[in-house]
Amino acid sequence: MLDLTPRDGVAQRHALVINPAKTCQPVGAVYAALGVHRCMPHSHGSQGCVAFHRMYLTRHFKEPAMASTSAFTEGASVFGGGANLKTAIRNVFDLYDPDVMAIHTTCLSETIGDDLHSYLSDIEVPEGKHVIYCSTPSYVGSHIWGFASMTEGFVKQAAQKSGVATGRLALFPGFVNPGDMREYKRLMGQFGIRYTMLPDTSGVFDAPMTGTFELYPKGGTRFEDIVRLGDAAHSIALGEAASERPASQLQRDHRVSSEVMGLPIGVVATDVFVSALSRFSGEPVPYAIEEERGQVVDIMLDAQQYFKSRRVAIYGDPDTVLGIASLCLELGMVPSMMVTGSPMPTFQARASALLDGYGLADQCWAQDKADLFELHQRIIQGPVDLLVGGTHGKQIARAEDIPFVRAGFPIMDRYVHSYMPLVGYRGAMRLIELMSNALMDRQDRDCSDEDFEMVM
Amino acid sequence: MKRNAARGTTATMAPILEERKSSIMTADGCGGAGIACDKVSVSGSVSQRACAYCGARVVLNPITNACHIIHGPIGCSSYTWDIRGSLTSGEDLFRHSFCTDMRETDIIFGGEKKLIASIDEAVEALHPKVIFVYATCIVGIIGDDVHQVCADAEERHGIRVIPVQAPGFSGTKSTGYRLGGQAIMDLIGSNPFPRERAHGVNILGDFNLAGETWIVKGYCAHLGIDVVTGITGDASVEGLMRAPEAKVNVVQCAGSMSALAETMETELDIPFIKVSFYGIEDTTSSLVRMAEALGDERVVRATRDFCSEETRKLEPLIARYTPLLAGKRAAIYVGGGFKAISLIRQFREFGIETVMVGTQTGRPEDYDVIRSLVNPGCVILDDANPAELERFMVEKGADILVGGVKERPLAYKLGVAFCDHNHERKHPLAGYVGVRNFAEEINSSMNSPVWRYV
Numbered sequence: 001m002l003d004l005t006p007r008d009g010v011a012q013r014h015a016l017v018i019n020p021a022k023t024c025q026p027v028g029a030v031y032a033a034l035g036v037h038r039c040m041p042h043s044h045g046s047q048g049c050v051a052f053h054r055m056y057l058t059r060h061f062k063e064p065a066m067a068s069t070s071a072f073t074e075g076a077s078v079f080g081g082g083a084n085l086k087t088a089i090r091n092v093f094d095l096y097d098p099d100v101m102a103i104h105t106t107c108l109s110e111t112i113g114d115d116l117h118s119y120l121s122d123i124e125v126p127e128g129k130h131v132i133y134c135s136t137p138s139y140v141g142s143h144i145w146g147f148a149s150m151t152e153g154f155v156k157q158a159a160q161k162s163g164v165a166t167g168r169l170a171l172f173p174g175f176v177n178p179g180d181m182r183e184y185k186r187l188m189g190q191f192g193i194r195y196t197m198l199p200d201t202s203g204v205f206d207a208p209m210t211g212t213f214e215l216y217p218k219g220g221t222r223f224e225d226i227v228r229l230g231d232a233a234h235s236i237a238l239g240e241a242a243s244e245r246p247a248s249q250l251q252r253d254h255r256v257s258s259e260v261m262g263l264p265i266g267v268v269a270t271d272v273f274v275s276a277l278s279r280f281s282g283e284p285v286p287y288a289i290e291e292e293r294g295q296v297v298d299i300m301l302d303a304q305q306y307f308k309s310r311r312v313a314i315y316g317d318p319d320t321v322l323g324i325a326s327l328c329l330e331l332g333m334v335p336s337m338m339v340t341g342s343p344m345p346t347f348q349a350r351a352s353a354l355l356d357g358y359g360l361a362d363q364c365w366a367q368d369k370a371d372l373f374e375l376h377q378r379i380i381q382g383p384v385d386l387l388v389g390g391t392h393g394k395q396i397a398r399a400e401d402i403p404f405v406r407a408g409f410p411i412m413d414r415y416v417h418s419y420m421p422l423v424g425y426r427g428a429m430r431l432i433e434l435m436s437n438a439l440m441d442r443q444d445r446d447c448s449d450e451d452f453e454m455v456m
Numbered sequence: 457m458k459r460n461a462a463r464g465t466t467a468t469m470a471p472i473l474e475e476r477k478s479s480i481m482t483a484d485g486c487g488g489a490g491i492a493c494d495k496v497s498v499s500g501s502v503s504q505r506a507c508a509y510c511g512a513r514v515v516l517n518p519i520t521n522a523c524h525i526i527h528g529p530i531g532c533s534s535y536t537w538d539i540r541g542s543l544t545s546g547e548d549l550f551r552h553s554f555c556t557d558m559r560e561t562d563i564i565f566g567g568e569k570k571l572i573a574s575i576d577e578a579v580e581a582l583h584p585k586v587i588f589v590y591a592t593c594i595v596g597i598i599g600d601d602v603h604q605v606c607a608d609a610e611e612r613h614g615i616r617v618i619p620v621q622a623p624g625f626s627g628t629k630s631t632g633y634r635l636g637g638q639a640i641m642d643l644i645g646s647n648p649f650p651r652e653r654a655h656g657v658n659i660l661g662d663f664n665l666a667g668e669t670w671i672v673k674g675y676c677a678h679l680g681i682d683v684v685t686g687i688t689g690d691a692s693v694e695g696l697m698r699a700p701e702a703k704v705n706v707v708q709c710a711g712s713m714s715a716l717a718e719t720m721e722t723e724l725d726i727p728f729i730k731v732s733f734y735g736i737e738d739t740t741s742s743l744v745r746m747a748e749a750l751g752d753e754r755v756v757r758a759t760r761d762f763c764s765e766e767t768r769k770l771e772p773l774i775a776r777y778t779p780l781l782a783g784k785r786a787a788i789y790v791g792g793g794f795k796a797i798s799l800i801r802q803f804r805e806f807g808i809e810t811v812m813v814g815t816q817t818g819r820p821e822d823y824d825v826i827r828s829l830v831n832p833g834c835v836i837l838d839d840a841n842p843a844e845l846e847r848f849m850v851e852k853g854a855d856i857l858v859g860g861v862k863e864r865p866l867a868y869k870l871g872v873a874f875c876d877h878n879h880e881r882k883h884p885l886a887g888y889v890g891v892r893n894f895a896e897e898i899n900s901s902m903n904s905p906v907w908r909y910v
Contacts, residue, residue: 002548002551002552003548004547004548004549004552004582006581011577011580011581013577013581014573014577015556015569015570015571015573015574015576015577016525016554016555016556016573016574016577016578016581017530017533017553017554017555017556017557018552018553018554018578018581019537019552019553020530020533020534020537020553020555020557022530022534023530023531023534023535024529024530024531024532024534026531027531042500045593045624046507046509046593046623046624046625047497047503047505047506047507047624047628048506048507048508048509048510048624049507049531049624050502050503051503051504051505051506051507051510051862052506052510052531052532052535052536053535054862055535055539055861055862056534056535058861058862058864058865059861062864062865063865064842064862064865064866064869065862066502066842067502068500068501068502069497069499069500069501069502069503070499070500071497071498071499071501071503072624072625073625074625074626076625077593077597077623077625084499085499087498087499087500088499088500089500090500091473091475091498091499091500091501092500094473095473095500095501095843096502096843106593107528107529107531107558107563107592107593107594108593108594108597108623108624108625111563111593111594111597111598112597137529137560137563138528138529138530138531139529139558139559139560139562139563139594140559140560142530207869209868209869209871209910210869210910211869211870211871211910212869212870212871213842213846213866213869213870214869215842215843341530373552373581392537395538395551
C-alpha cells in the first residue's frame with residue numbers, strides 16, 4: 001500500500017494536491033443546514049454535487065442525509081440557473097414541505113455568475129416558509145469554511161433583534177459530531193444555562209431507529225430560536241475556523257458580545273470553555289464537572305508513562321487538529337506533525353503558541369493547505385509513534401505500520417464514533433482511551449515474550 | 457416490536473411530483489407506453505443520482521497504474537478518492553487522489569498553468585504511464601484548453617495524457633460512461649488486430665469490486681478461455697493496450713459499457729455479447745454464451761459440464777436458504793438495468809418476489825425486460841428519490857432493499873433489511889460463489905437478531 005511514495009525526501013509541489021486533507025465548501029454547508037430543524041439543504045449546481053455530499057455525510061454518520069439540487073443542464077450553465085432555482089423552490093416546498101430551505105452555491109453557479117440574492121427577490125416563497133442562502137464557491141476555503149458560510153447565512157438573514165432580551169447564550173459549536181454537540185448541551189445544562197446552539201445536528205445525524213423514516217428528524221436548531229439570536233445575551237464560538245464568522249456576524253448585526261475560543265478538546269481548552277460558561281451563568285463550576293476534570297487528570301497521571309515523548313502526527317480539520325494537539329501536549333507527547341488541508345491563515349501561529357508552552361516549537365511541523373501525500377513523505381523522513389485523524393490516513397498507517405486512532409472528519413470505516421464526544425472532559429477521557437489502547441496494543445503485539453506483561 | 461414496523465403506518469408521505477410521474481409505472485403484465493428514462497433529474501428533487509463526471513470517473517478509476525488528475529476545485533477529487541472498492545493485483549497508483557485544487561485566482565486568470573504544473577509534478581513524483589485529466593464543471597466555462605495542455609504534456613513527457621471532458625452538468629452518469637469509454641478508446645487506439653489471430657475475451661463493465669473480476673477470470677482459466685483484459689476491473693495500462701487482440705467482448709455492466717462495446721465493434725471488429733454473472737441462471741447462461749461465442753465446441757461442452765456441476769453444488773445452499781427466504785418481498789434500486797434484471801431472477805431462485813425495481817440509468821429496453829419478468833403490481837421507477845423509494849417500499853411491504861450507500865440508512869430506518877450491491881459490497885456477489893455470499897448476506901440482514909429489538 002502506497003509503496004509508490006518516494007522514500008528519498010519531501011518533494012516540493014506548488015500546483016498538484018495529492019491525497020487531500022479537505023474537501024469543498026458545499027458539503028460543510030449541507031452539514032450545517034441539516035442541523036436546523038425541518039430544513040432542506042439545497043445545492044444550486046449540477047446534480048452530481050449533492051449526490052457526492054449526501055454520500056460523504058452518509059458514509060461518516062451512517063445516517064440518511066437529505067438535500068435537493070437545482071440539477072443544472074448545459075442550458076442552465078449557459079443562460080444561468082435562475083429558472084432551475086425557481087422550479088426547485090416550488091418543487092421542494094410542494095414535495096418535501098420543509099420549514100426552511102437553505103440554499104448554497106457551487107463552483108458552477110458561482111463561475112457563471114448566478115446571483116442568488118437577485119434571483120430570490122423575484123421568487124415567491126410560500127407563506128410561513130423561509131429561504132436562507134449563502135455563497136459557497138468550491139474554489140474558496142474548504143468544507144470548514146462552507147460550514148461557517150451557511151451558519152453565518154442563517155445569522156445574517158434570520159436573526160433579528162426585538163429588544164426583548166432572551167438571556168440566552170448563543171453557542172456556535174464548530175464542525176463537530178452530534179456526540180460533541182450533546183456534550184456541550186450536557187455541560188451547559190449543568191450550569192442551568194439557556195442557550196441556542198446553531199447548528200445542532202444531535203437528534204438528526206444520530207437519530208434513533210424507530211421503524212419509521214423521518215424526513216425531518218426530531219433534532220436541529222428551531223428556526224424561531226435562530227430568529228431570536230439577535231436578542232441573545234452573549235455568544236461563544238468554539239473553533240476559530242468554523243465558528244468565528246457567525247459569531248462576528250451576530251456581533252456586527254445585533255451587538256451580541258462574543259468570545260472565540262478553540263474547540264474544547266483536552267483539559268486546558270475545556271477549562272477555558274467551562275470557565276466561560278461559569279462566567280456567563282454567574283454560577284461556580286458544579287461539583288459534577290469538577291469531578292470529571294479530576295478524573296481525567298487522574299487518568300492522565302496513571303497513563304503518562306505510555307505517552308511520554310511519543311511522537312504523534314495529527315491531520316484533519318484545523319480546529320480539531322489544534323484541539324487534539326493540545327491534549328497530546330498535556331499528555332507529554334510531541335505533536336511532531338500537524339496538518340490541515342483547509343486554508344487557515346492563523347494555523348501556524350496557533351500551533352506555535354501551543355508548542356511554545358512546552359518548549360517544542362522547533363521540533364514540530366505545522367502546516368495548513370497541506371496534503372496527506374506530503375504528510376506521508378515527512379513521516380517516512382521522521383517516523384512517528386502514533387497517527388491521529390480521519391479515515392484517509394489509514395493508507396499511511398498501513399504503509400508505515402503506525403498505530404492509528406480515528407478522530408475527526410470523515411471517518412468512513414468505523415462505527416459509533418459520531419455518537420461519542422471528543423470535546424469536554426468526557427471527550428478527553430475517550431481520546432486518552434483510544435490513544436493509549438492503540439499504543440499499548442502495539443506494545444503487546446511487538447514486544448518479545450519475556451517483555452509481554454499481564455499487568456500494564 | 458415486530459420488525460417492519462413501517463408497514464401499515466401512515467407516515468406523512470410526500471406526494472409524487474407531476475414531472476416525475478412518467479418515470480414511474482406499475483407492471484400490469486401487458487404492453488403500453490414505456491417508461492421515461494435517461495433524463496436529467498428534476499430541479500428540486502432529492503435525486504439519488506450522480507453526474508457525468510462521476511460516470512466517467514468510476515468507469516476509468518479501476519485502471520490500476522493510471523494517474524487520475526481532477527482538474528477543478530478539490531471536492532470532485534475528494535469525493536471520488538478510492539471509493540469504488542475496486543481491487544488490484546498490481547500497482548495501486550489509482551488509489552491516490554490527484555487534483556489541481558483550483559482556487560479563486562485560477563478561476564479569474566485561467567487554470568491552464570496550474571494544470572501544466574500539476575501534470576509535471578505528478579510525473580516527477582510518481583512516474584505514471586498514463587494520466588487521465590478530468591475537466592470538471594467550471595473548466596470549460598473559464599476557457600481552459602485542456603486538449604492542448606494534454607497534447608503538449610504528452611510531447612514533453614513521452615507518456616499518454618488523455619483528456620476527459622466531463623463537466624457534471626453535461627448529463628447524467630450515463631453520459632459520463634460514454635465519455636469514459638471514449639477515453640479508453642483514446643488509450644487503446646483504433647487499429648484493428650488481425651481477426652485470424654484474435655483470441656480470448658475482454659471482460660467489460662466488471663470493476664473488480666470485492667474481487668469479482670478475479671472470480672470470472674478464474675472460471676475462464678478453468679475452462680481454457682483466455683482473458684485478454686478486464687475493462688476496467690484490475691486492468692493495467694499494458695493490459696488495456698492489448699484489448700484489440702480479443703475475439704469477443706463480454707459486457708457485464710451493460711449500463712456503463714454498451715457504448716464502448718459498440719465502438720469497439722465498429723472500429724476494432726470485436727463483436728460483443730451482453731452477460732451478467734449475478735445469480736445461478738444468469739451466470740450459467742453467460743458462461744455458456746461466452747464459450748459459444750468463441751466457437752470451440754470442446755470449450756462449450758466443458759463449460760456446460762462445469763456449470764451443471766457448480767449449480768449442483770449450490771443445491772444444498774438453495775435448500776437451506778429457501779425456507780428462510782421464500783415469500784419475502786424485495787425492492788431493488790441499483791445503477792444499471794442489467795443488474796436489476798439479474799437481481800429479479802436471483803431473488804426468484806430463493807422464492808423471493810420483487811415488488812419494486814428502479815435504476816439510476818436503465819435504458820428503455822432494460823425496462824421492457826424488467827416488465828416481462830416481474831409480477832403485476834410491481835412498481836418500476838427510473839431515477840427515484842428517497843421519498844418515492846420510501847413510499848413504494850412501505851406500500852409494497854418490502855422486506856429487503858438492494859441498493860447503494862445512500863439507500864442503506866433509509867432502508868434501515870424503515871425497518872427494511874439491506875444488501876449493498878454497489879461500491880460498498882462486502883463480499884463478491886458475482887458467479888456461483890457470489891450466489892452463496894448473496895444468500896448469506898440477505899439472510900443475515902433479514903433475519904438478524906437485532907430486528908427483535910426495534
